[in-house]
Amino acid sequence: MITIYAARKIITMNPAHAHTTHVAVRDGQILGSGTLEELAGWGDHTLDETFADKVLMPGLIEAHSHLMEGSLWAYTYVGYFDRLSPEGEMHKGCKTLDDVLARLKEAEAKITDSDAPMPAWSLDPIYFDNVRVTRHDLDQVSSTRPIGIMHASGHILNVNSKALELAGLLRPGINHDGVPLGTDGLPLGELKGPDVMTPVSPFVGFDRDMLACDETGMWKFGKLCVRAGVTTATDLANKLPDETVRLFNEVTGHAGYPARIVSLRYHHGIGPEELIAHAEALQPQSTDMLRLGKIKVVVDGSIQGFSARLRAPGYFNGAPNGLWYISPEHLKIILEQALARGIHVNTHTNGDQATQLVLDTMTEALKKHPSADHRFVLQHCQLADLAQFRKMARLGMCVNLFANHHFYWGDEHYKLTVGPERAERMNACGTALREAVPFTIHSDAPITPLGPLFTGWCAVNRLTASGRTLGEAEKIGVADALHAITLGAAFTLHMDQEVGSIEAGKRADFAVLEDDPEEIGAAKLKDVRVWGTVQGGRVFPVADL
Amino acid sequence: MSLPVTVLSGYLGAGKTTLVNQMLRMADGLRLAVMVNEFGDLPIDADLIEAEGEDMIALAGGCVCCSYGDDLIAALGQMAAMAPPPDHIILEASGVALPGAIAASLDLMAGIETAGIVVLADLAQIAKQLANDYIGDTIERQLRAADLVLLTKGDLTDAAQVQAARVAVALHAGGAMVIEARHGRVPLDVVLHPVRSGVLETGEPHGNATGLVSEVVIPDSDVLAETFAAELAARKEVIRAKGHVQTALGLKTVQVVGDLWQVTDAPPKAIPGVVVIRLRENVEG
Numbered sequence: 001m002i003t004i005y006a007a008r009k010i011i012t013m014n015p016a017h018a019h020t021t022h023v024a025v026r027d028g029q030i031l032g033s034g035t036l037e038e039l040a041g042w043g044d045h046t047l048d049e050t051f052a053d054k055v056l057m058p059g060l061i062e063a064h065s066h067l068m069e070g071s072l073w074a075y076t077y078v079g080y081f082d083r084l085s086p087e088g089e090m091h092k093g094c095k096t097l098d099d100v101l102a103r104l105k106e107a108e109a110k111i112t113d114s115d116a117p118m119p120a121w122s123l124d125p126i127y128f129d130n131v132r133v134t135r136h137d138l139d140q141v142s143s144t145r146p147i148g149i150m151h152a153s154g155h156i157l158n159v160n161s162k163a164l165e166l167a168g169l170l171r172p173g174i175n176h177d178g179v180p181l182g183t184d185g186l187p188l189g190e191l192k193g194p195d196v197m198t199p200v201s202p203f204v205g206f207d208r209d210m211l212a213c214d215e216t217g218m219w220k221f222g223k224l225c226v227r228a229g230v231t232t233a234t235d236l237a238n239k240l241p242d243e244t245v246r247l248f249n250e251v252t253g254h255a256g257y258p259a260r261i262v263s264l265r266y267h268h269g270i271g272p273e274e275l276i277a278h279a280e281a282l283q284p285q286s287t288d289m290l291r292l293g294k295i296k297v298v299v300d301g302s303i304q305g306f307s308a309r310l311r312a313p314g315y316f317n318g319a320p321n322g323l324w325y326i327s328p329e330h331l332k333i334i335l336e337q338a339l340a341r342g343i344h345v346n347t348h349t350n351g352d353q354a355t356q357l358v359l360d361t362m363t364e365a366l367k368k369h370p371s372a373d374h375r376f377v378l379q380h381c382q383l384a385d386l387a388q389f390r391k392m393a394r395l396g397m398c399v400n401l402f403a404n405h406h407f408y409w410g411d412e413h414y415k416l417t418v419g420p421e422r423a424e425r426m427n428a429c430g431t432a433l434r435e436a437v438p439f440t441i442h443s444d445a446p447i448t449p450l451g452p453l454f455t456g457w458c459a460v461n462r463l464t465a466s467g468r469t470l471g472e473a474e475k476i477g478v479a480d481a482l483h484a485i486t487l488g489a490a491f492t493l494h495m496d497q498e499v500g501s502i503e504a505g506k507r508a509d510f511a512v513l514e515d516d517p518e519e520i521g522a523a524k525l526k527d528v529r530v531w532g533t534v535q536g537g538r539v540f541p542v543a544d545l
Numbered sequence: 546m547s548l549p550v551t552v553l554s555g556y557l558g559a560g561k562t563t564l565v566n567q568m569l570r571m572a573d574g575l576r577l578a579v580m581v582n583e584f585g586d587l588p589i590d591a592d593l594i595e596a597e598g599e600d601m602i603a604l605a606g607g608c609v610c611c612s613y614g615d616d617l618i619a620a621l622g623q624m625a626a627m628a629p630p631p632d633h634i635i636l637e638a639s640g641v642a643l644p645g646a647i648a649a650s651l652d653l654m655a656g657i658e659t660a661g662i663v664v665l666a667d668l669a670q671i672a673k674q675l676a677n678d679y680i681g682d683t684i685e686r687q688l689r690a691a692d693l694v695l696l697t698k699g700d701l702t703d704a705a706q707v708q709a710a711r712v713a714v715a716l717h718a719g720g721a722m723v724i725e726a727r728h729g730r731v732p733l734d735v736v737l738h739p740v741r742s743g744v745l746e747t748g749e750p751h752g753n754a755t756g757l758v759s760e761v762v763i764p765d766s767d768v769l770a771e772t773f774a775a776e777l778a779a780r781k782e783v784i785r786a787k788g789h790v791q792t793a794l795g796l797k798t799v800q801v802v803g804d805l806w807q808v809t810d811a812p813p814k815a816i817p818g819v820v821v822i823r824l825r826e827n828v829e830g
Contacts, residue, residue, distance in 0.1 A: 176649045176650065178649075195647075195649075199654060268615040269612075270583050271583045274583070324641040324679075324683060327556070327680070357679055
């Protein structure tokens, strides 16, 4: 059964036929793209005109997200920016602290169980002049029900008095950098860093394992993918116990599930040898719709949390250097063994010292285990300088840059964390392109919203939330951005043989767009409307979600 | 009653595993719970293991070992909820973790108290590690947080290197007690309840290459318990003492920790004898 789709325009990402008008599909696979006459030779077919006035692109690929984005929508959204829910409802941004409290009160009134905790997410006081949100503020919403709000960065939790009381922390004598105290000597309800968040988060309704995702969350994540034109998405850090793998297989194997999920085994909590063994055991459990067997290693923390590892001259505000989340020795074992066994490794490095450690370690590991095509990916890699990009190119590494971060927190980096010069070089897509480092760009959803076209807009315009152009020299063109969110991403995932372009033999994965991203203009790339997706030949209109 | 936790820190290869095994061998009825980041290389000597579960290993003498993976708080909660609860938790931090931050977080948990921070330093490696661009500052921060620094592997290192290492450690360890200990041979109580020396040092460890001396003292005749305890407490080299002495008023229990002492009535069936843990005089070092 062959279907030939007619479109206003097809952007193929295949340089031999960059733009076409028709694509023929059989059993979820592309037979070819070209004119109707060229494709008719495949034999009996149905001509489908559904997309006659749409623009088709290869299905977009989000190479750094977390399925947790789906689960968070069970909680109250209090972010500063408007955000589209999986159900297509635009949640208005909370522009002041009063807006946040009003939103919480509204949600609180709907909960019938008087003791039930109330979790909320995506608070970002950076946009309210960094005003400190306290338990007294949240007590206005409820003094009897535990309330907790996760910050957009994921690194700070604000709770009310009831939550502190339940966790045994509403007492004097607490002495911890991450727990600011009020004039009464009691905690103010701001909990900074995972060390102090985890003792309290279960009391406010956040699961202990924030990265885990349940079935409902997975379906919501799938809907967000369709709305964003995404057909393959990563779940970048998961412990992947057997029950999770079973759930993922069950859900992604459902005929109505719209996204291929690539889930990476997270290094934390197990030794390097066990990690390698688990990745090897996971790999053969992969299906078309669920890809397993890759490893994620978190090397350092975050720049805005001052836990990233920076080289000299360090943090702009003089904060001490950040934290290692793995020892150089364990990193070495993982990289060497992964190279020896052909396991794909993705390293989270935010600071440039963490990036340098990975580059140094890879240099040595590759002498022991030469690999012509390992494509290990530096994830985030926000602060890398030109020399580091040159090195990446020579080592055969790829990079996945956090373009969205530049928009949401670029102003903070300029003023506070790394200062103007280094803020301008952050997420250096232009350098990656010039130095021929294969690259893609990401949202890190739920840290920022899933939406590769928005991410592309960020990389093309490099505007911050306040409107500052940060790093003119690192801008890339629209065509390069579109490549980064399709074939570029596929390459970094070792999946460019299967997805990322519209050409014969590849999966029939398309982003179906109302507007033409090549014509709409760089400033409006984020405004391209998504009609839906085709995933493995199955059609998913946004309107039917 | 709070459950005491000793945080055991130190970079990879500093000898944490050896020390933990020694402590388990010296437990002598004390129910120790050892918490490790991961079971990767099983940290416990095979002959101490009685039964292995997925996250918990039952050990000889009622001790246990568990891995906390990426959820220390939950694992601590489980430990505290054990029936009966352990007498003491030894929390082995990962090689790059900051023990000061861990201790600060432990203090947030109800029913848990930090007994102290012990940092191990490999005499053969520590100077090189402190000078390393990547991990030097992490090791400094570990040493700075220490109540007790145990210098390990001195037998594998030449004298000049040992001396350089001692100076390097003293520079960062502030007021911590610094003791050289080979093969994890340190009296259990010293590790479980580390006490800072409070004296800033510049190179010499407070204990010498053979570590601490533990001896049993039994006075020849009746003593005044208070005087006996006060004298022990006044001796700078005495770190700990605990036991029973015969007095004109019957058997009394004396306890000495640093310069603090306490005298109470002895429990029934107690026998005279005081275990004194002290630093050996610095003649060999």
